[in-house]
Amino acid sequence: ENIPADWPLLPMVGTPMPSIYFTAGAEHRRHVEMVVPALEAADPFEIRQHCEQLADRLIDAVCSRGTADLVAEFADPLPVLVLARLVGFPDDEGADIAQVL
Structure with a gap:
């Protein structure tokens, strides 16, 4: 909605889909409200552990290629x-969600 159809960088970034990343105002708040309970309930050390585990997995996936x-x-x-x-969500579904976004 906020990106003009003739924006020169649009072919590089793709067409935004309705998500927390590409919304503003009331629509953005609606998306944020879906994840806030999970973030408020999570232990910061648990979040860090998840971040480290998932970061390691992502790094391992590209290391063998060298780029x-x-x-x-x-x-x-x-x-x-x-x-x-x-x-x-199970990790494999999280990967599917990440791909869509």
């Missing part, structure tokens, strides 16, 4: 994977 797109293969999926795990 990586750190944004697409690490920075973008990591927070989605952590949130998915915190709200109870």
